[in-house]
Amino acid sequence: MKLISSLLAPAVAAAALVALPGCNPPGKSGAGDAGKSVAANSAAARTWVAPGQKDEFYLFYSGGHSGQVYVAGLPSMRHLATIPVFGRYPGTGYGYDEASKAMLGDYTWGDVHHPGLSKKDGLYDGRWLFVNDNANNRIARIDLRDFKTKQILGPIPNSMGNHGSSFVTDNTEYVLVATRFSVPLPKGRYADPANYEKEFNGMVSGIKVDPTSGTMKVGWQIITPPFDWDLGSTGKGPSEGWAFWTSYNTEMAHDNLEANASQKDRDYAAIVNWKAAEAAVNAGQTTMLDGVAVIDPAKTPGVLYYLPVPKSPHGIDVDPTGRWVVAAGKLQPVASVFDFEKLQAAIAKKDFESEFRGVPVIRYDAALEGEVPVGLGPLHTQYDGAGNAYTSLFIESAVAKWKMPPWSADERADLNKVVLDKIAVHYNIGHLVVGGSDTKKPYGKYLVAMNKLSKGRHLSVGPSQPEDSELIDITGKKMELIYEAFTEPEPHFAQILKADAISPIEVYPKAENDDPNAVWDAKDTGATRRGNVVEVKMIAIRSHFTPDRIDVNEGDELVLHVTNVEQTPDMIHGLGIVEQNVNLVIDPGETKTVRIKMTKTGVFPFYCTNFCSALHQEMQGYLAVKPAVAVATQ
Amino acid sequence: MKLISSLLAPAVAAAALVALPGCNPPGKSGAGDAGKSVAANSAAARTWVAPGQKDEFYLFYSGGHSGQVYVAGLPSMRHLATIPVFGRYPGTGYGYDEASKAMLGDYTWGDVHHPGLSKKDGLYDGRWLFVNDNANNRIARIDLRDFKTKQILGPIPNSMGNHGSSFVTDNTEYVLVATRFSVPLPKGRYADPANYEKEFNGMVSGIKVDPTSGTMKVGWQIITPPFDWDLGSTGKGPSEGWAFWTSYNTEMAHDNLEANASQKDRDYAAIVNWKAAEAAVNAGQTTMLDGVAVIDPAKTPGVLYYLPVPKSPHGIDVDPTGRWVVAAGKLQPVASVFDFEKLQAAIAKKDFESEFRGVPVIRYDAALEGEVPVGLGPLHTQYDGAGNAYTSLFIESAVAKWKMPPWSADERADLNKVVLDKIAVHYNIGHLVVGGSDTKKPYGKYLVAMNKLSKGRHLSVGPSQPEDSELIDITGKKMELIYEAFTEPEPHFAQILKADAISPIEVYPKAENDDPNAVWDAKDTGATRRGNVVEVKMIAIRSHFTPDRIDVNEGDELVLHVTNVEQTPDMIHGLGIVEQNVNLVIDPGETKTVRIKMTKTGVFPFYCTNFCSALHQEMQGYLAVKPAVAVATQ
Structure with a gap:
C-alpha cells in the first residue's frame, strides 16, 4: 500500500484505499460492499455528500394526492423537508392553529401536480413556489423565505380539474392554468353528461400575481371546448407572452375515455396569447361568469389558436431560447418540434387547416420543424441549455437525449441521427426534470427521472409502494444513472433550484411579529x-x-x-x-x-x-x- | 492512468479512477466532489447503495408529533415509506375511507415516541410494530405483512401521557406502558393541581396482545405516585418477566417543573414484576377503576419496587444477556450499571433503604455494579451484543462506547478505563439505536444517532427545521460517522430490522377479501x-x-x-x-x-x-x- 500511495497524488491514493477491503471484481458488488465497479464507485463519490457538507441544489417535487411538496437535496437526494400545502400536517402544526385552519377551509386534501418557481426576466428569482391542486381546483403559493404556504386560492370559478398548471410567466405576471375536466358552467349547474359536447366546457385561466406581495387573484379566463387540457408551458424570448397546453379527448367523449378519447390521430394543443387576453379584458371584451371576466375566443380573435399534435399528447415544452416548442404524444413514438417563428408566420398568413368553434387550427406542417423518433411513449421534454433535449419515454422506460434544432441537412434527412443517447429508467417514467429547463438559462448537470412504478427496486414495504426517482448525470456525452431514491406518492413534476439562489430565514424577527x-x-x-x-x-x-x-x-x-x-x-x-x-x-x-x-x-x-x-x-x-x-x- | 491501472487489482484501479477528475487534496472536498479523503471515500462506498440494489436493514423510526412512522433503508438511509398511524394521510388514503376514519376517531394527531417490534423468544419475529401516542394515550399496532396500521387502542383508561412505551415482552405477551403525566383518577375528575401529591396518580399498564391476531386490550394496571415515568425496557433471560422505567419529578412538583422537578439527587426507577402483576390480577387482588383491574402495589407486595438512580434519568436499558441494567441521568455524567442478580438478592434480603407509600426502595449500592463516567448528559444506552454499550450524551453531543461488565479489578478500580471511544454527533443527541439492541442477539454493525438539533447541517429550509440522523459504523474499534440524513419531526426512537426477517405481501389476494x-x-x-x-x-x-x-x-x-x-x-x-x-x-x-x-x-x-x-x-x-x-x- 505504501508503494502505491507514494506513486499517486494524495487524492488518488485516498481513493485507491477505498476499494481494498472488499477487492471484489467489478460488477459483482452488492449493497454496501466496498468493492464496486468503476461506474459504481464514481457514482458513489459524486452523490454521497459528506456529513456536514451541503447539497448543491434544492429539488422541489410535488407530492401528488398527498397534497404536500417535498424538498430534497441534489445530488444526495436526501429528504430535507415536507412542506404541507393542501392538507393538515401535524409535524409542523399546519392546519391546527386558527390561521392555517382557515386557509385550508373544508377540504382535507389536494392533488399537487406541477410546482412552478417564480421568475424574473425568465430566470428563477427564488421568491415563491406555486403549486396546483387538481382535485379541488386551487393554487397555492409557498414563500421561499420561510418555506411555508402563504395563500391558497380557490376553488377557481368555472374550472374543474386544475391540472394544467402551475406555469409561471417570465416575470411572474401570471400563473397560467387550464382545466383537465369539463363541466356545465357555471359550476353547480346540472346537465346530463350525455350532452357533453353541447353543455360542458373547459377553461384557461390567468391567475394574476401581485409583484410585491405575491398575492394571487383570478385575472381572466378563456372558455374552451370540453377538451381535457393536459400539460403546458410558457413562452420566453421570442415566444414571451404566449403559453401552450396539450390536450387529450378532443373526441369530446364523456364515457369510457380509455377507448373513446383515443380515436383521433391528433389532438389539439392550445396556443394562447396571454398578453392579448389581458388586453381583451382591459378592453372589456368579456362576459362575466361567476364573477370572472371570461373571453370567448370566437369573438376575440388572436387570443387562442389550436395546433394539432400527435395523439394523446402529454408534454409541450418551450426550450430555453423560446423558439422551439416540443410536444410529445404518448401513443406515437415521436417528439414533434415546432418552430415558433413558423407558427407566427402561419398565423400571420392565416395558414390554417380548419377552425373549431370559431378558433383557427394552425396547419401542423406549417409550424413543424421535424418529428424526432425519440422512442415509445414520449411524455415530457426538458432542456440542458447546451442544445440538448431529454424526453421521458413512458412505454420504453427510458430517457432519450437528442439534439435540438438547428439541424444539418444530413440530420434533417434522417432525424434518427439527432437521437444521441438513451438510458433505461425503472420503471415507466412520467415526468423528468433538468434544473432550470423552463428558464432562459438551465443549470444542466443533473436530470431526475420520476418513475411511476418502483416494483422490485426497494425493500418491500407492502402494497402501498413508494415512487422511484433516479438521478442521472447529464454532464457527459452519455447519460449516467448515479443514484436512486424513493419518494412518497406521487411526484408528478419537480423543479430544481440552485442552493445559493435563496437564503431562507430561520427565525421570525421579533420586530416583524x-x-x-x-x-x-x-x-x-x-x-x-x-x-x-x-x-x-x-x-x-x-x-x-x-x-x-x-x-x-x-x-x-x-x-x-x-x-x-x-x-x-x-x-x-x-x-x-x-x-x-x-x-x-x-x-x-x-x-x-x-x-x-x-x-x-x-x-x-x-x-x-x-x-x-x-x-x-x-x-x-x-x-x-x-x-x-x-x-x-x- | 494506464500504468497505474496495470499495477493494481481491478477493484483498486476502479477506485483510483474515481478521484482523478477532481484531484483535490484530501479534506478540501465539498459536496459532490470526486476528490475525497480516505474516510470519506470509504464511507461513500459503504453507504451508497447502487440503483437496483437493496438495503440490508429496515429502520423504523417514530415521527413524533407528526403521528407517523417512517421507514428508511440502512445503510443508505433512503426514505422508503411513511406509515400513517395517528393522523390522516392523503398519500395512501388513510383516514379517508370509512374503516380508517372510524379507527382514527375524533383525534386528528398523535405523538409517536417509541416503536417496539414484536418478539418471540427474545428475538424480533417480524410480525408487528407497536407505537405509542403520548398525546392521546393510545397504542397502535402496525402489521408488517402489509405495513399498515391495524388497531388503535385507547385512550387508555386511568392514563395521561402515554410516553413510557411501547416496550414489548420477550414473547409479545404484553406491550408495557407507563404514564408520563399524572392526573386525578378516574379521568374526568377535577382536583386542584395544588393538591398534586394527594390527588394525582400515575399508572403502569400491561397491554395484553393476542398471540394469534395481535389484537390489544388493556390487561391490568398498577397505580403509582405522581412521578413522571419516562423511558423503560423489558427484561430478558434472567430478568425475563420484569420491566424497568426511569422517572423524573419524584419531587412531585406540579408547577415550574424546570426548577421544581430537578431538586433531588436521585429519582426512582420502577422495577416491575409483570408476571407477579398478572398473577395478582388472576388472584383478584385488584380494584376496578374505569373498567380496568388496578393493582395497589402497597397491598400486593412483590409487584413493584423502586430503585434510586442518578438525577433526572432518561433511559434504563436491559442488555442482551438480561443481567445488566443501565440507567443514565441527564444531569449527572455517569451511566449506572445495575446487576439484576444483586437486585434480586437485595429484594430477597429486603436490603431496602426505605419505602415510599408502601413500596420498598432498594438500596442503590446493593444493586449497583458500577458508575461509568460516560460523559455529559447521558440519556440512552444501546448494545451491540459483543459486550459493548453505546450511550448518547446529550450535552456533549457525542456517543460514548464503553465496555460492559464483567470488568477486571483494574477496570473496576478506575471505570474511566472501560470508556473505549467517543464520537461527536450533530447536535444534541437524544436517542440512539443499534439494531436488535433490545433483543438477545443484537445485529450490531450500525448505530443511528437521532440528534435533536440539525442547525447548519443541511440546506436551509426555513424556521421549521428537520431533525438530523447520523449513521455510525460500529464494526471497528473506533466508531466512524459515515452518513447523515434528515428526518421529519421528530424521531424519538427507532428500531432496526434485518431486511430478510420479513416478506411483506404486495397484493391483497382476492381470496382473502x-x-x-x-x-x-x-x-x-x-x-x-x-x-x-x-x-x-x-x-x-x-x-x-x-x-x-x-x-x-x-x-x-x-x-x-x-x-x-x-x-x-x-x-x-x-x-x-x-x-x-x-x-x-x-x-x-x-x-x-x-x-x-x-x-x-x-x-x-x-x-x-x-x-x-x-x-x-x-x-x-x-x-x-x-x-x-x-x-x-x-
Missing part, C-alpha cells in the same frame, strides 16, 4: 375572562410555558395565544394538550392561536412536543377544567 | 337506491372505473364501494372526486368504502389519482348531482 396577541414577557402573560370565553396569552421559552396552569370551566371556550419568544434557530416549541386534540408548533418568533371548546372536565396536562433543551421533558403544565356543577356551587 | 361489498366483475357493479341512500359498487382496473357515471340527487347520501380488482404489485388506483373531498386509495385486491352527503348540485368529475398505466389520464368519470327541485318536477 404583528400579531396583536403576541406577548414577549412573562409579566404580560395571563388569562382574561369575557363571559364564557377565556383568553390566555402564553409564552414558550426554554424550558417553560408561562403560565403553566390554565383554569377554565366546563362549557367555556378557551382562546390560547402562544408566542415562542426564542430568537435562536431551531428553537421550535410545540404545545400539545393531552386528550384535547391541540397541536400547536410555534417557530422562533411566531405567535399561534387555537380556540377550543371545553367539553370535558378534569385535568389535562400540556407539554412541549418539539425537543428544545435538556429540560424539555419538564416543559409541561396543566389545563384544569372544573365541572359546570362545581362552578354553580362556588 | 371478505368485504361484503367487494365486486370483481363489471356485471356485478352498479347502483342501488334505498330511499335517499344510493349505494354504488364499483371496480377499478387499468384504466377505467366501472361504472364511470354515477347519478344522484341533491340531498342523497352516496355510499361508494370501490374494489381494485388488480392482482399485480404496484397497481394501485386512487379515486378522487373533484370538489367533493373524496380521496380513496385502493391497493390491489382491496375494497374501500366512503359515504358522502350530496349537498352540492352539478357535475363532479372523478379520476384515478395514482398513476396506473399509459391511459391513466383517461381513467375518469362523472358524478352527476341533480338539483332537488329538478327531482320534484321529474
